[in-house]
Amino acid sequence: MSARPVIVHALKPQPVEGAGTGPAEESTRLHPAMNQASAAPEKPLYVRTRAPEWLPRLLAPVIGLGLFVVLWAIIAKSGGRLPDPVSTWHSAVEVFSNPFYKKGPNDQGIGWNVLTSLGRVGIGFGLAALVGIPLGFMIGRFRFLSDMAAPVISILKPVSPLAWLPIGLMVFKAANPAAIYVIFVCSLWPMIVNTAVGVRHIPQDYLNVARVLNLSEWTVFRKILFPAVLPYMITGVRLSIGVAWLVIVAAEMLTGGVGIGFWVWDEWNNLNVQHIIIAIFTVGIVGLALEQAMILIARRFSYE
Amino acid sequence: MSERYLQIDKVRMVFDTRKGPFCALEEISLDIHAGEFVSLIGHSGCGKSTLLNILAGLLRPTGGHIVLAEREVTGPGPDRGVVFQNHSLLPWLTCFENVQLAVERVFRTTEKENAVKERVHRALELVQLGNAQHKYPHEISGGMKQRVGIARALSIEPKVLLLDEPFGALDALTRAHLQDELMRIVAATGSTVLMVTHDVDEAVLLSDRVVMMTNGPSAIIGGVLAIDLPRPRERIALAGNRQYVGLRAELLEFLYRKQMREAA
Numbered sequence: 001m002s003a004r005p006v007i008v009h010a011l012k013p014q015p016v017e018g019a020g021t022g023p024a025e026e027s028t029r030l031h032p033a034m035n036q037a038s039a040a041p042e043k044p045l046y047v048r049t050r051a052p053e054w055l056p057r058l059l060a061p062v063i064g065l066g067l068f069v070v071l072w073a074i075i076a077k078s079g080g081r082l083p084d085p086v087s088t089w090h091s092a093v094e095v096f097s098n099p100f101y102k103k104g105p106n107d108q109g110i111g112w113n114v115l116t117s118l119g120r121v122g123i124g125f126g127l128a129a130l131v132g133i134p135l136g137f138m139i140g141r142f143r144f145l146s147d148m149a150a151p152v153i154s155i156l157k158p159v160s161p162l163a164w165l166p167i168g169l170m171v172f173k174a175a176n177p178a179a180i181y182v183i184f185v186c187s188l189w190p191m192i193v194n195t196a197v198g199v200r201h202i203p204q205d206y207l208n209v210a211r212v213l214n215l216s217e218w219t220v221f222r223k224i225l226f227p228a229v230l231p232y233m234i235t236g237v238r239l240s241i242g243v244a245w246l247v248i249v250a251a252e253m254l255t256g257g258v259g260i261g262f263w264v265w266d267e268w269n270n271l272n273v274q275h276i277i278i279a280i281f282t283v284g285i286v287g288l289a290l291e292q293a294m295i296l297i298a299r300r301f302s303y304e
Numbered sequence: 305m306s307e308r309y310l311q312i313d314k315v316r317m318v319f320d321t322r323k324g325p326f327c328a329l330e331e332i333s334l335d336i337h338a339g340e341f342v343s344l345i346g347h348s349g350c351g352k353s354t355l356l357n358i359l360a361g362l363l364r365p366t367g368g369h370i371v372l373a374e375r376e377v378t379g380p381g382p383d384r385g386v387v388f389q390n391h392s393l394l395p396w397l398t399c400f401e402n403v404q405l406a407v408e409r410v411f412r413t414t415e416k417e418n419a420v421k422e423r424v425h426r427a428l429e430l431v432q433l434g435n436a437q438h439k440y441p442h443e444i445s446g447g448m449k450q451r452v453g454i455a456r457a458l459s460i461e462p463k464v465l466l467l468d469e470p471f472g473a474l475d476a477l478t479r480a481h482l483q484d485e486l487m488r489i490v491a492a493t494g495s496t497v498l499m500v501t502h503d504v505d506e507a508v509l510l511s512d513r514v515v516m517m518t519n520g521p522s523a524i525i526g527g528v529l530a531i532d533l534p535r536p537r538e539r540i541a542l543a544g545n546r547q548y549v550g551l552r553a554e555l556l557e558f559l560y561r562k563q564m565r566e567a568a
Binding site for chain 2: 205206208209211212213214215219223224227228303
């Protein structure tokens with residue numbers, strides 16, 4: 001579609017020769033014409049008169065963040081107990097200058113807290129992937145299983161993961177496995193649902209290839225089902241990690257111990273609001289990093 | 305045996321739809337010789353693709369049966385090579401791997417890995433894609449994708465090649481080029497071919513016989529046209545050939561005079 005205006009352009013200088021030639025010849029002529037246009041002498045002038053394209057793209061987020069900090073400073077100045085950006089920055093420098101200290105079970109550096117939380121997310125999420133992805137495959141492949149699972153998933157999916165915490169505490173009688181279990185439950189649904197949707201959306205053409213060749217189930221799984229579902233699965237994984245990272249903070253506030261969520265609650269008890277703000281930014285940045293990592297992985301496995 | 309290599313015997317196809325039974329094929333009987341190139345032509349919706357899918361084993365006929373080389377066809381299998389209209393290459397496999405998937409299925413049990421790879425090479429060379437073999441489908445043109453599809457279908461040495469409007473999605477020049485290629489390949493391999501098409505020129509140029517189907521529902525064979533033009537055929541020479549023009553007119557007559565009323 002996009003080639004159409006270019007062809008008209010390329011033919012213009014030589015309309016007599018161009019008349020009656022097939023599209024193949026047109027397209028070969030199209031290239032020198034395009035090269036000419038791109039090598040036109042005014043191109044360097046554009047670069048000099050206009051700012052390079054990346055500048056506004058880089059500037060916009062900087063301005064956005066700047067405005068955010070200014071707004072924060074204004075609110076902090078106008079009274080209340082919100083610490084201003086500068087004092088928070090100094091506090092953050094101090095916190096991050098020694099992130100891995102240990103002064104007993106309830107007083108550890110922010111690095112340990114973040115790592116502990118990430119560890120819980122990793123274990124809970126990993127278990128959920130082990131259960132959810134195969135389950136999603138089966139639900140997507142077999143209609144009966146899908147109909148069987150649908151009511152259970154529909155009812156349980158909208159439940160706040162924290163509602164599962166008391167049951168976890170009751171069953172495991174310990175805070176740490178209970179928190180992991182909450183992560184497991186909340187990571188499970190997006191992975192089941194997305195994997196199942198992926199299996200159901202495999203183009204019939206691919207399955208027909210498998211059928212006319214009479215491929216074995218195992219080959220179909222390896223060569224067709226799995227690669228076709230992978231992008232959907234990765235979306236499920238991405239959503240799960242996002243939810244898990246949201247939930248871990250809340251879960252740790254309730255269970256205590258070590259972890260970024262507990263740290264927030266602990267600093268609230270200490271009335272150290274600067275540390276709470278530092279924790280909020282830390283949680284945000286780690287979440288962003290997780291998300292970006294998943295997007296990178298997803299891009300690696302997209303075939304278009 | 306050569307006379308009745310592929311027998312389509314009283315095949316009938318009725319689909320169960322929400323609005324009740326829908327009869328796509330009333331009763332189709334057709335015998336195809338070994339090494340013959342037969343085209344199925346008809347307006348869209350006449351059930352020609354349905355018939356091809358039955359031959360491929362993707363659909364089970366409501367009645368009748370199909371015998372290929374003295375064995376009844378009861379389901380899909382690698383004794384038939386299918387080329388789909390939309391190439392149906394797996395996008396996560398290279399051209400080589402797409403063909404390899406088929407070759408391994410058929411020859412891996414009897415041949416060594418090197419022999420299997422050699423077969424893949426040969427199939428890709430046959431369609432003149434030897435140097436694009438490590439590209440992914442999205443990196444090559446539509447015509448090249450269809451070539452890979454043909455290579456995949458031929459690589460398993462099928463008893464019959466089933467082509468479902470193989471060049472329908474291509475531009476006119478690429479289509480002409482691939483038709484010439486197909487003629488060359490079929491002549492070189494001596495394949496038995498059944499091709500679904502709605503292109504009159506394609507049917508006359510490539511086929512030994514053209515089977516004209518009436519409009520659905522309840523399609524039947526409206527007539528069979530023998531194309532006894534000598535081979536090798538050359539499209540430019542044929543364009544002015546009186547016999548060619550006559551055959552072409554006969555097909556057009558069938559499609560647009562006899563079948564148009566119902567299609568409109």
